[in-house]
Amino acid sequence: MRPLSPRSDILLDRGPGRLALLFGRTSRRLQALTASASQLSLPRFGAVAFAVVGSAVVYGVVVGGHTGEVLDGFGQPLGFAIDKVAVHGNSETSEIDVLQALWQTGSQTLLSLDPTAARQTLEAMPWIDRASVSKIFPDRVEINLDEHRPYAIWQSDGAFFVVNREGKKIVPYLPGRFDALPVVVGTGAAGSAAGIIDDMEAYPELRARVRAYIRVGGRRWDLELKNGVVIRLPEEKPIEAVAEVVRMERQNTLLDRDIAMVDMRLSDRVVVRLTDDSLKRRKERLEERAKLIKRLAKDKPV
Template sequence: MRPLNHRTDFDGSWTGTRMPLFMSRMARRMTGLVATASTLRLPSFGALATVVVGGAIVYGVSAGGHTAAVMDGFGQPLGFSIEKVSVRGNSETSEIDVLQALWQTGSQTLLSLDPTEARQTLESMPWIDRASVSKIFPDRVTIDLNEHRPYAIWQSDKSFYVVNREGKKIVPYMPGRFDALPVIVGEGAAGAAAGILDDMEGFPEFRARVRAYIRVGSRRWDLDLKNGVTIRLPEEKPMEAVAQVVRMDRENTLLERDIAMVDMRLSDRVVVRLTEDSLKRRKQRLEERAKLIKRLGKDKPV
């Protein structure tokens, strides 16, 4: 038995016996490859030039950002020019604005129009929430729009915006069309308004008396009424406090009195603050009452 590290050295028997056979086989294989290659038809110089030049043009057009223009150049003679654009679902956005946004993509034919790019361009417009763009060959584009719904007017510092239910700013507010929308005020008010506005639906008459919903400390709400009275609601269970105010007003005409604020934040009592004029009148009445008592005391017989 040979050891595992045994090394076999080539001797003269390889050169003398096996080498001629190996060289003969290699010669036959090379001859066969040459014969096969001779039967293949080499491309002409014109074909090679066309491939090389065409590849260079495609690379140059793509790198230079001219792909759309080149595709439009091919598409227009073939009848793929955009001739008809159908717009559906728009109310606040005019068709002219939609068409201008579509032309901003730079596409003149259906071949170069990228529906994704066109959709993103449309959705960047103020009123458009979602958009879909469909190509209908040979020459038509269909655009379906879902617009934001105006939900409230949000005052942030000294600026006013029309916002949707989620609190997203749509457009700056201008007096006129949206005056009937509820007004919400303060940092974080836009995103939190849906909760209290939905809850106030249960008190329609009282809700009609609210001028603004003021967000305080990102935790609770104050209600600013149209007659100048402020209702301070608690952080927890604010609608129970609203129901209590409505009941007190029904029974005692609370909100018709000369008051400035009703504080409902304390669970065990209601705090009412009078207006400045009411305080002055009350102070005057108390002073007059004190004078009257003093005078009656002097006139009393001994």
């Protein structure tokens, strides 16, 4: 047989001598690791306790919602208390209202002030469309506002609101300073009125006579004039119908006559309806004419 190599002899040796050798090597390695670990500097008990307690305090502050109070407690002695607030771009919104909204956030220093939360609070105010809030250390807050622009008065379900160009309600309407705004009436009128109102600028003599723009069926417009005349516009190309009404008014003073309605919805003709009083007078005139013709026929028999 081929003799075994020395390596094979060691592997096959399972006797007590082999086990003693292995235990000896393991013991020496454990002793070396223990000696190395003993040379490392361990933290003192006070430092460990401070870290544990500090972490618990921070966790409690955050979970309990007291972060702002803690930051204000640190910030005020350091000079970070909010001392100056500059407001720009406000016309309808008073600075006092802006400051009150800022204080509602609960922040007393720049450290605790959240510009995003402050901006959202300001934009929830009636007149403010967009707002930006900037912190200028150590003690200044800069606020820039873009306010809604009043565009029309919207009547809906008996209530009146001042709305912007997009039809967003700003504030309830009260008679006074916004009386010159155009009045729009009906469901969906506020959001779609800008088109017809802007187009009417080309015909200032008629626009000045309009009392209200009435939305009909969410599709078309009626113009109610200040003298009570109603102009019914078609769904398609309404401004062309307006131009035709202006032409007839210039030529025949149509809108100053005793009429109740001008219907422009038919493409091939204009329909005019008289007022009730005018109809009554016209009927009386026709009856008088019929009596006169009958009387003349009796006086001059054929």
